[in-house]
Amino acid sequence: MTLLEKAKRGEITAEMQYVAEKEGVTPEFICEGVAKGEIVILHSSRENIHPVAVGKGLFTKVSASVGMYEADDTIDGEMAKIDAAVKAHADTLMDLSVRGPIEEMREKVLSTVDRPVGTLPMYETLSAAEAKYGTALDMTPDDLFDMIEKQASQGVAFIALHPGTTLSVIHRAKDEGRIDPLVSYGGSHLIGWMLYNNTENPLYTEFDRLIEICKKHDVVLSFADGMRPGCIADSLDHAQVEELVILGGLVRRAREAGVQVMVKGPGHVPLDEIAATVQLEKKLCYGAPYFVFGCLPTDAAAGYDHITSAIGGAVAAYAGADFLCYVTPAEHIGMPNVDDVYQGVMASRIAAHAGDVAKGHPQAVKWDLDMSVARRAMNWKEQFKLSIDPETAERVWRERSTSFTSECTMCGKYCAMKIVEKYLRAE
Amino acid sequence: MTLLEKAKRGEITAEMQYVAEKEGVTPEFICEGVAKGEIVILHSSRENIHPVAVGKGLFTKVSASVGMYEADDTIDGEMAKIDAAVKAHADTLMDLSVRGPIEEMREKVLSTVDRPVGTLPMYETLSAAEAKYGTALDMTPDDLFDMIEKQASQGVAFIALHPGTTLSVIHRAKDEGRIDPLVSYGGSHLIGWMLYNNTENPLYTEFDRLIEICKKHDVVLSFADGMRPGCIADSLDHAQVEELVILGGLVRRAREAGVQVMVKGPGHVPLDEIAATVQLEKKLCYGAPYFVFGCLPTDAAAGYDHITSAIGGAVAAYAGADFLCYVTPAEHIGMPNVDDVYQGVMASRIAAHAGDVAKGHPQAVKWDLDMSVARRAMNWKEQFKLSIDPETAERVWRERSTSFTSECTMCGKYCAMKIVEKYLRAE
Numbered sequence: 004m005t006l007l008e009k010a011k012r013g014e015i016t017a018e019m020q021y022v023a024e025k026e027g028v029t030p031e032f033i034c035e036g037v038a039k040g041e042i043v044i045l046h047s048s049r050e051n052i053h054p055v056a057v058g059k060g061l062f063t064k065v066s067a068s069v070g071m072y073e074a075d076d077t078i079d080g081e082m083a084k085i086d087a088a089v090k091a092h093a094d095t096l097m098d099l100s101v102r103g104p105i106e107e108m109r110e111k112v113l114s115t116v117d118r119p120v121g122t123l124p125m126y127e128t129l130s131a132a133e134a135k136y137g138t139a140l141d142m143t144p145d146d147l148f149d150m151i152e153k154q155a156s157q158g159v160a161f162i163a164l165h166p167g168t169t170l171s172v173i174h175r176a177k178d179e180g181r182i183d184p185l186v187s188y189g190g191s192h193l194i195g196w197m198l199y200n201n202t203e204n205p206l207y208t209e210f211d212r213l214i215e216i217c218k219k220h221d222v223v224l225s226f227a228d229g230m231r232p233g234c235i236a237d238s239l240d241h242a243q244v245e246e247l248v249i250l251g252g253l254v255r256r257a258r259e260a261g262v263q264v265m266v267k268g269p270g271h272v273p274l275d276e277i278a279a280t281v282q283l284e285k286k287l288c289y290g291a292p293y294f295v296f297g298c299l300p301t302d303a304a305a306g307y308d309h310i311t312s313a314i315g316g317a318v319a320a321y322a323g324a325d326f327l328c329y330v331t332p333a334e335h336i337g338m339p340n341v342d343d344v345y346q347g348v349m350a351s352r353i354a355a356h357a358g359d360v361a362k363g364h365p366q367a368v369k370w371d372l373d374m375s376v377a378r379r380a381m382n383w384k385e386q387f388k389l390s391i392d393p394e395t396a397e398r399v400w401r402e403r404s405t406s407f408t409s410e411c412t413m414c415g416k417y418c419a420m421k422i423v424e425k426y427l428r429a430e
Numbered sequence: 431m432t433l434l435e436k437a438k439r440g441e442i443t444a445e446m447q448y449v450a451e452k453e454g455v456t457p458e459f460i461c462e463g464v465a466k467g468e469i470v471i472l473h474s475s476r477e478n479i480h481p482v483a484v485g486k487g488l489f490t491k492v493s494a495s496v497g498m499y500e501a502d503d504t505i506d507g508e509m510a511k512i513d514a515a516v517k518a519h520a521d522t523l524m525d526l527s528v529r530g531p532i533e534e535m536r537e538k539v540l541s542t543v544d545r546p547v548g549t550l551p552m553y554e555t556l557s558a559a560e561a562k563y564g565t566a567l568d569m570t571p572d573d574l575f576d577m578i579e580k581q582a583s584q585g586v587a588f589i590a591l592h593p594g595t596t597l598s599v600i601h602r603a604k605d606e607g608r609i610d611p612l613v614s615y616g617g618s619h620l621i622g623w624m625l626y627n628n629t630e631n632p633l634y635t636e637f638d639r640l641i642e643i644c645k646k647h648d649v650v651l652s653f654a655d656g657m658r659p660g661c662i663a664d665s666l667d668h669a670q671v672e673e674l675v676i677l678g679g680l681v682r683r684a685r686e687a688g689v690q691v692m693v694k695g696p697g698h699v700p701l702d703e704i705a706a707t708v709q710l711e712k713k714l715c716y717g718a719p720y721f722v723f724g725c726l727p728t729d730a731a732a733g734y735d736h737i738t739s740a741i742g743g744a745v746a747a748y749a750g751a752d753f754l755c756y757v758t759p760a761e762h763i764g765m766p767n768v769d770d771v772y773q774g775v776m777a778s779r780i781a782a783h784a785g786d787v788a789k790g791h792p793q794a795v796k797w798d799l800d801m802s803v804a805r806r807a808m809n810w811k812e813q814f815k816l817s818i819d820p821e822t823a824e825r826v827w828r829e830r831s832t833s834f835t836s837e838c839t840m841c842g843k844y845c846a847m848k849i850v851e852k853y854l855r856a857e
Binding site: 101102129130133137138139140173176177181182183184185191192194195196198199233234235236237273274275300301302303304305306307309310311313314315317318321332333335336337338339340343349350353354356357358360361362363368370371372374375376378379386387389390391392395396398399400402403404412413414415416417418419420421422423424426427429 | 528529556557560564565566567600603604608609610611612618619621622623625626660661662663664700701702727728729730731732733734736737738740741742744745748759760762763764765766767770776777780781783784785787788789790795797798799801802803805806813814816817818819822823825826827829830831839840841842843844845846847848849850851853854856
């Protein structure tokens with residue numbers, strides 16, 4: 004039985020108990036959320052990997068993606084990025100390698116890290132088809148489903164796929180005259196394959212086959228959006244919304260079959276459309292956890308898109324998004340280096356936390372309150388400890404406070420600050 | 431006659447024409463906004479300083495503050511920060527020096543920069559009182575008003591003062607049991623002085639005298655908030671709101687006398703209270719431009735408060751805030767260095783722009799659209815040009831793209847991406 008099937012029966016599993024303790028909620032709360040599909044538990048058959056829950060009423064989570072992309076990318080190079088993401092406290096990782104020894108890389112990640120790992124199986128399928136047929140365009144549906152099964156069986160916790168990117172949706176995007184038609188890399192390859200082979204999306208037509216694999220290995224489906232808008236101007240257009248409508252139906256089918264599912268979202272969304280974007284997903288996808296990419300509320304801040312995404316991510320989290328896919332300062336310009344990964348995770352964590360505070364998450368609110376008390380007490384040690392990144396907070400303090408020995412003597416014998424403090428503390 | 435008096439008569443001045451061109455609106459729009467008090471024009475008697483308009487229907491503006499604070503701070507050191515703020519395109523500057531050769535520093539800034547400069551006259555008043563009496567607590571109201579006049583006559587564009595921080599408000603803060611009672615540095619000194627001398631706030635009791643000075647030199651009043659909350663937990667508390675109620679009455683008195691006025695706001699505000707905070711100011715202060723400090727939607731991100739403030743600033747701008755006071759990565763930990771100033775301005779500019787896009791500002795929307803078109807065309811040169819910080823965007827690209835020579839050959843003779851592009855472009 005899958006976790007979802009057990010949850011539907013009200014059976015509390017070890018995974019539910021583990022995540023309940025981490026979240027500060029009851030196992031029953033988790034079990035009910037999983038049963039309804041409003042919470043998913045990302046977990047693995049690997050013993051070194053601890054489960055993470057994503058969804059309603061829980062801390063907003065952050066995922067970091069790495070992967071071999073350029074010809075000279077190496078497993079060691081990507082593992083250094085994984086280390087940076089873990090050091091920055093990313094909740095989950097995604098290995099999105101598109102070339103090189105992809106299976107070896109995945110095995111390395113899965114055997115090394117202590118948190119759930121997601122993949123996008125289309126990438127390795129394309130790479131393998133190129134080796135097998137000389138061109139990725141000759142990939143067969145069997146190749147794709149076999150790869151999904153292989154990855155699921157290896158202990159991948161969640162797999163990203165584009166079952167809603169159907170021919171009708173692609174036609175809609177054409178009619179639409181989008182500014183930036185397609186920015187989903189996996190989605191674009193899938194669409195190219197569909198057009199070249201003049202065929203419907205096999206992930207859609209053979210959805211039951213996909214569900215069977217996910218059920219067998221109890222892996223969480225992460226519905227990716229081939230129509231993810233690539234710029235503010237294309238946000239919430241007909242193609243994006245039609246794909247979401249289709250995904251909503253597939254969410255129900257997956258759930259009914261006992262497979263946990265979450266939905267991936269944009270991307271480029273202006274601030275005034277973020278709440279609607281989140282509400283629409285929650286409505287059309289029956290409350291499935293929403294995994295947003297950013298969101299990015301402007302297109303114009305290349306080099307600073309970790310900040311852009313922190314703005315949109317916080318607003319999305321406050322609006323109900325459950326899971327933030329990080330964005331690094333290198334987004335739109337190049338592949339992130341190790342420091343970019345660290346900065347990207349940290350910016351997303353700030354966004355997640357700001358969203359949690361706004362939603363009134365009791366532990367998030369308490370964290371800020373504890374910091375404020377430490378600030379009033381001028382307790383620097385405690386302030387560093389309570390900072391989202393204690394090491395950086397203390398480093399900035401040390402670098403900037405070299406001259407902090409100079410005391411204020413403005414008021415002579417009496418001190419305005421002490422007078423105020425005495426007044427405020429008096430009974 | 432002041433600018434406001436001229437605006438009330440429908441007289442278009444050179445300043446109105448200048449800012450109208452910069453904003454892409456008509457001089458009449460500016461004139462009407464100034465007359466209503468919904469727009470203020472920051473301007474100076476110095477010919478090297480060009481006016482900047484702040485308010486409804488205009489681009490959201492960003493201000494950067496510098497100033498000698500530590501015993502070893504120097505004019506040259508602060509001027510280097512001013513240069514960084516100007517390079518990052520801060521719209522205005524504030525010199526908040528509290529010690530050292532303050533007048534010399536201000537003269538240097540006013541004679542050097544090309545944009546409006548604001549000050550907080552209380553600081554130099556306290557410093558001068560210390561020199562004169564041995565303690566800043568013996569400062570007299572005359573000392574304060576004389577200093578305000580001196581600074582206004584020098585060509586300062588806007589002066590920050592705390593006329594709403596009355597004894598009743600201070601008592602309210604005491605009753606309130608705030609977590610972090612006072613974080614406004616100038617406000618705290620004023621309150622300490624009021625308590626020590628057992629007297630009401632002279633900026634409140636002699637408000638007409640203040641207005642006369644501002645009218646004479648046509649300087650914009652920036653109402654500072656002594657009750658600015660110092661943490662999320664204190665946001666929108668009784669003391670903060672009572673002060674805003676009082677400031678609202680003073681806004682009307684200043685305007686009736688022909689003096690332009692804007693209102694400074696928080697500070698620490700959770701995301702779910704930002705819109706209400708902005709609406710309250712707009713309502714209570716008769717639509718006066720709102721100059722927010724951040725806002726910071728979490729207390730827990732020391733070392734990253736430029737990002738925190740970008741989140742809150744964007745949401746505030748979208749909700750109607752007109753002017754963002756930057757926050758640097760050193761906030762709450764130490765005094766910012768030159769790079770902190772640059773990063774702080776850039777983060778606030780991203781926030782301001784994201785807010786403008788959400789509000790549908792036509793030029794802001796066009797900027798993002800132009801970037802998206804350049805992105806689709808893979809026109810890197812144009813993308814850098816359109817980036818909020820072209821130099822950084824190009825540097826990140828150069829550093830990260832060393833291996834971009836490796837071409838994708840995944841699909842052999844045909845390319846999935848080209849197939850998609852061909853399909854989408856077909857008639």
